[in-house]
Amino acid sequence: MDTGGRPSAAQLILLGASSAVAAALYSVYRHKVQAARELKGAKKIHLGEDLKSILSDAPGKCVPYAVIEGAVRSVKETLNSQFVENCKGVIQRLTLQEHKMVWNRTTHLWNDCEKIIHQRTNTVPFDLVPHADGTGVAVRVLKPLDSADLGLETVYEKFHPTVQSFTDAIGHYISGERPKGIQETEEMLKVGAAVTGVGELVLDNSSICLRPPKQGLQYYLSSQDFDALLQRQESGVKLWKILTVVSGLAACATLLFILRRQYLHRRERQRMKQAREEFRLREAQLLRAASAEDRETLKNACAVCLSNVRSCVFLECGHVCSCGECYQALPEPKTCPVCRREIVRVVPLYDS
Template sequence: MDALPLTPGELVCLGSSLAFSGLFYYLHRKKAKVVAKIQEAPKLQVSESLPDILSATGSSCLQYVAIEGVVQPTEAALTSPYHNELQGVIERLVLKEHRLIWNSLARSWTDSERVVLEQVHTVPFVLASPAGRSVGQVSVESPLQAVELPLETVYERFQQTSHGFKDLLGHYLSGEKPKGFLETEEMLLVGSSLTGIGELTMQPDGSLRLQPPADGTGYFLHLGDWQALLADMQSVSNFWKWAALLCGFVGTAVILRALFRAYWDYRLRKEQEAQQQEFEKLRCQRSSDLDLSDEPPESACVICLTNLRECVLLPCGHVCCCFRCFQALPSRTCPICRSPIDRVVPLYQA
């Protein structure tokens, strides 16, 4: 039975590369579809003409649009507990514990963090026209369902933990060393320029609402214009594309290596068969002229002492064995001088 063309290691590498390549290509296509949909979406700005635009489409709903405006609260805004002059409509407070963990394999301390507390507060807000709130506004619904919250870090403080001698001794025994706590505050500030990409609907009372698309398409809230969001999405899509190509290249390289090895094995097998046929032909020519007695001839093979010496071992040049014994050698070394054998040629005698 022929051996498998791929070694177990190559099979694992090939399977892993193909699996990762398929996964990365799926992620690339998923991001590429989002990019294409954002490019095709109508680009609007908050203005008093938005109701007329919806009416002109013959529907009270645009399934996917990109709309730009300025963030304004519809009621009392959130005030930062650390900066009284900062007001926002979304606030996230995060408390993280940082530790050093002893890695016995690397023989070093590695950083580790754990979220101890996270709080998110929101108030209803709208996207208003830069010209003023009276010109037009669009209510933003379910902002926490956006793919990524458009928050800015407005406060950050690291409180280092103090340790005594007993604490340090306990840390080395347990393999964990607390570093301290990182406290951060992120907010979507009032007056920020925001781009919302989602479903735009007109309510019976004439108000406009931006909400997550009903078909499950990505709902985006992004600080800045839609071109910046599109560039970020294209960058992510290209990353997954190159990752898929790299994994596919690795799988192709494994297959080519296996094919190259199979080709050389095939050539070596054909050369051995041709060489064996040549030696058999030479043996048949000599058998009619040779009459072996009970005593081995002087030119007999030094291994089997039966057949004639018919191999020239190169590069050492020793003539000491027949072809069958050469094939049975446990290692490709000369039986006389133990030097490596590169190739063997038939011995022709006049």
């Protein structure tokens, strides 16, 4: 249907959606760039005997964003693995995850679906100490669960498949959900594991603490070394940059498509306006040169061929401007030669 050159609702929705996605991805990309830049500028500090003197001389007895690398040492008690013997740690996470197949009514396919049905995390106080002998200066780690990258190691993983009877299988096909089983997982931060901590390093009385930084900086307790952690963050920045560029190009392509349709419609209107002007000038010239009897015939002449008598009424616009032969010769979809509206039906015109 002719919309008078205005963008359709679908085009406007597509443009708005693509622009919103591009803006959201750009916001995430900027956040990732800022986090990677701040991580790259963090101050590396060695866990040595001079650490207390460094913090004592620092403003406020703290380093706002510091990097330390050390081994995990429990303060008092440790956590024992529920499934692995002689496996001790300071952070333990137990997870029960349901796996099932869900019928997609749009694609008519079974899709894998995962859902965490239970998760529990246990922690005990722990320090970061030098890798060499585990003695000397110790840094107490505060609020480890606030870390954006908690380097837990999977120590146990087992999948318990669901046993189904024939009746259960029929019921699952009818309901559109087919259980596969339960996956049981145990993750731990082991005693003695190498950890890279990035956060606010502060001297509190006689103890040194690593805690979540202020001003929105990211807090890390990663099992990777600093170089690998930084490289992973920069790789994430590249991925978000590609997604942002692709979504931005999609939004620009949608906008250019709408603008091109606007341009073509305007050019078509100008062409039709020029054609109507030329027709009126030509008709006026013929009327001036014709006799009185011929003038009456020219007034009722077909606007297309200027020879046959107008014999068609176009609906819904109501224009009477064409003969039957020229109407049949109009290209599909047939539109009125005067207003370019779609011709829904034609009513023959008879002179009595």
